[in-house]
Amino acid sequence: MATNQPSLSTHLILTLLVSTIITSLSYQQRLNFIVSPISQLTTPIRQPFFSLRRNLDNQLRFISNLPHQQRIIDDLKRQNAQLSLLAQKTKQLEAENQALKDVLSANITPNHQVLPVQVISLSRYAIINQGTSNGLTQGMPIVTDDILLGIITRTSANTSQVRLLTDPDTNIPATTLNQDSGNLIFTHNTLQLTQVTQKQVLNPEEPVFTTGSETIPPGLLIGTIKQITSNDSDVYQTATITPAATITQHQHLFVIIN
Numbered sequence: 290m291a292t293n294q295p296s297l298s299t300h301l302i303l304t305l306l307v308s309t310i311i312t313s314l315s316y317q318q319r320l321n322f323i324v325s326p327i328s329q330l331t332t333p334i335r336q337p338f339f340s341l342r343r344n345l346d347n348q349l350r351f352i353s354n355l356p357h358q359q360r361i362i363d364d365l366k367r368q369n370a371q372l373s374l375l376a377q378k379t380k381q382l383e384a385e386n387q388a389l390k391d392v393l394s395a396n397i398t399p400n401h402q403v404l405p406v407q408v409i410s411l412s413r414y415a416i417i418n419q420g421t422s423n424g425l426t427q428g429m430p431i432v433t434d435d436i437l438l439g440i441i442t443r444t445s446a447n448t449s450q451v452r453l454l455t456d457p458d459t460n461i462p463a464t465t466l467n468q469d470s471g472n473l474i475f476t477h478n479t480l481q482l483t484q485v486t487q488k489q490v491l492n493p494e495e496p497v498f499t500t501g502s503e504t505i506p507p508g509l510l511i512g513t514i515k516q517i518t519s520n521d522s523d524v525y526q527t528a529t530i531t532p533a534a535t536i537t538q539h540q541h542l543f544v545i546i547n
Contacts, residue, residue: 387541401506402547406431406449408536415439415451415536417544422446424546428504431544436534437461437499437509438542449544454480454511454532462500463511465491470500473511473530480512480530491517491528506545 404423410416419425421444429441431451440461443450452458455475463473463482469489471482482497495514501507512532519526536542 400547401545403432403543404546406542406544408542409448411536413453413456414442415453417449417451417542418447419544420445420447420449425449425544426504428502429544429546430499430505430509431536431542432509433534433542435509437505437511438534438536440505441544451536453536455535461505461511462502463497464500465495465497465514467495471525471528473497480532482514482528482530483525485526485528486524487519487521487526489526491519491526493517496533497528497530 404419404425406417406419408415409418415431417431425441425444427441427444430437431439431441437454439451439453439456441449442452454461454473457475459473459475459480461473462470464470467490469485469491471485471489473480473482475481482491485491491514493514493516497511497514499505499507499509499511510533512530514528515531516529517526518528
């Protein structure tokens with residue numbers, strides 16, 4: 290007995306008809322009652338995947354930009370190195386300019402060739418920031434204007450040690466305006482002019498200068514006479530000297546190098 294089965298064309302027509310009806314209803318928003326609940330159910334599930342995709346996209350963009358960012362970093366490093374070098378050169382030029390100003394403004398005898406120096410450490414001795422690389426040698430005087438402050442006693446390539454006038458080892462030939470000469474020493478916490486004969490005349494407030502030696506020029510001011518100690522029974526008289534100036538740390542000074 291034969292059975293009636295729908296033909297292929299009948300199935301195709303039914304499928305097209307159903308699809309058309311669904312599409313029409315969807316376009317007319319007649320299926321929202323089905324789509325909306327499904328969307329509400331799937332949104333919490335889809336959001337983490339969307340967030341993950343955004344993060345992956347951002348990471349991919351970051352990775353693709355890494356070569357460009359590295360070039361920017363390298364350029365910034367080169368610029369920073371150039372600026373650092375420029376700052377060092379500028380600082381050096383400023384120091385040289387200041388030293389030149391100091392030389393021009395200093396009241397130093399014109400025939401004295403001087404080198405500007407700066408005190409970088411101060412205790413019993415002063416340490417200055419120039420040494421043998423700049424032509425300094427032992428015995429050279431350090432001055433401010435034409436005032437003697439100390440004598441170089443030791444040198445290295447870039448620094449020198451200065452013995453101050455207020456040092457127990459001070460012993461400098463000195464004289465007054467009247468050519469009354471003696472030896473300048475520091476004893477009993479005072480600067481004294483000793484070995485001055487009784488025949489020589491010393492006066493309070495009289496200036497005392499260097500007599501001169503191989504490395505110390507004559508006429509550098511040391512200080513003034515504060516007090517005179519004299520006994521007729523003694524061969525020599527002594528004068529206490531008030532220094533005309535003292536060294537302070539970071540003060541710009543000069544070494545007479547000729």
